[in-house]
Amino acid sequence: MKLIWSRRADCDRDTIIARVAHDSPAAAWALNKIIKQKTSALLAHPLLYRRGQLPDTREMVIHPHYVVIYRVTSSAVEILRIKHTAQS
Numbered sequence: 001m002k003l004i005w006s007r008r009a010d011c012d013r014d015t016i017i018a019r020v021a022h023d024s025p026a027a028a029w030a031l032n033k034i035i036k037q038k039t040s041a042l043l044a045h046p047l048l049y050r051r052g053q054l055p056d057t058r059e060m061v062i063h064p065h066y067v068v069i070y071r072v073t074s075s076a077v078e079i080l081r082i083k084h085t086a087q088s
Contacts, residue, residue, distance in 0.1 A: 001043050005079045009068075012082040016066065031063060038062045039070075039079055046072040061085075 005013075013035060021028035038060065042048075049060040052069055057080065060068045069081040 001046070002076045003039060003043055003079065004076045006081070009079040009081050016082060016084075031066075035062055035066075035068075035082070039068060039077075042070065042077045046070075046077050 013032070017028045017032050020031055039062075042060070047058070049058045051057070052059045054069070057069050057071050060070065062068050062082075065085050067083050067085060068079060069083065071078045071080060
């Protein structure tokens, strides 16, 4: 199984990290590390997290303010988005 990041999810991550880095580079570095660790861990237990609001998706809270939306296929875990919990 492999981990695949959508362009949208990559953009979400970059935007989030840049926004956090504006106030605290150290916090941005720590958040990026958490994102990498938790998304990589999905390969071992892809069905561990709750079903998503969208069909065929799952959602993993990676931080009190951020949720990773992903899809599991037979050969991959696809990271679709990273959203702030205040976003709809």
